Amino acid sequence: MPSPAPAERRVPWREPGFGAWGVLVSEFMLQQTQVARVVPLLEAWLARWPTPSALAGEAPAEAVKAWANLGYPRRALWLHRAAVEIRDRHDGVVPRDVDALLALTGIGDYTARAVAAFAYGDRHPVVDTNTRRVLARAVDGTEHPGPPHRRDLDAMAALLPEAAEEAALMNAATMELGQVVCVARSPRCDACPIRDLCAWRAAGAPSTPDLRRKQARYEGSDRQARGAVLRALRDATGPVPQAALLAGWHDAAQRDRAILSLLSDGLIESDGELVHLPR
Template identity: 50%
Template sequence: MTDDIWRLAADWFAENARDLPWRRPGTTPWGVLVSEVMSQQTPVKRVAPAWEAWLDRWPTPADLAAEPTGEAIRMWNRLGYPRRALRLHAAAVAIATDHDNQVPTTIAALEALPGIGTYTARAVAAFAHRQRHPVVDTNVRRVVARLAGRPDAGMATTPADLRAAEQLLPPGEEDAAVTSAALMEIGALICTARAPSCAECPLAAVCEWHASGEELPEGPSRKPQKYTGTDRHVRGLIMAVLREADLPVPRVSLDGVWHEAERRERALAGLVADGLVAVEDERYRLP
């Protein structure tokens, strides 16, 4: 059965994989690492142009490491969660300094990089270095759970999720890397959370959940989060002002971004505490 799963997934992927720029021949391990960090919590259609601009400006980790962290934040623009830009900059410094400007090849060395966790380390090892590792994100967890007969998976990746995904991988490293990408793509495009296209799924014949005929629970799997007016929204408004400024800006330039002083103060204090904003003579700038 496992052999059927990986072959079905890989064959489908060969015909249907999206043409994402970081999947093209010649993409470096650094390019893969950047794509994985950028794609966390951000749709790939927004990531693609940002990724191309980033790699055009900083084609190697050393190129980014030589720049101030503020330039990484500025280049991040509106991708959201700008702390990811700080993490990428810190990882670039570590790669340039400790790894001779080469992205590490082992899981242990990848996880030792600043801001690189379980998922990203395994994604880089598999997709950049073509190694056999389970690469488990929300989409893969869902596909693996449904193959085993459950309508959905948990909210966070567990060791059991990694073991279950690894059992679906073929023994060969290249075949395993392709299968990991294929399972992720099936989850993103076909085996979606609320409207799976089972009639188009290459794994329908071996899917226990599909065979059971069980329907998805009614309602969303989790309540959508409000964005407008949240601290995250106000943080983004402040960051937009600072990205567009060539010089440090006075406090009055930030007071107009949101009408609630308490929320505005809290958002600004959080940005300073996170290292995303620097204060200099009562003026604010990117670090």
């Protein structure tokens, strides 16, 4: 399969010279979050904390506050911890080695290889949900990819050009292809640059089962309650009595579960009866 043509859409983290720290922050923010929501918050984040050491020097609460409405706020806490680790273990420089990246808090196979490939130009397979969908259709001839697996990295590695620069381009272009053309629903096959090489299209685009785990609905969920608790603490000028926190929530048991789970995750802390963001 030849390298897909790069898309015209421009995003800051793919611009030359964006830097490893910027790429790392963007990858944390982009997990399960739309690009349009990420860009303005990413710019504000990097303006405030242009280096890992700048973020590491602030309290974790500031990272949680700055995360705003991105969702999955544990990512903010993990990013802060990773910044501390980069400062303390790597003299404030985001490491280039994949194993060193994997040793940082909150970094998995995808993020480690994305930083190594896009920030440092090294040849590594970078596989996200969009890439996996392109591989499933174009190579395997199935409508949906299976659950994530280590073999996805091997499948992408087998397709990459040998030259590191071309490999990085193909990684980015394949991800973009899956995001804007080879989408999960109603793929735009007529606009696809590899449509004549696609195994799924050649087979008549058969419907195949989607075996991936579906995300629970947000409205009315514990996740929504957790978000409401964090929002209240972000807006507060100081610690809040736990009994007063979200006192009017429609489900008291859900409210209590949300507070307990946030305490367990380290996203909030308590001093006796008072609750606050992590210090």
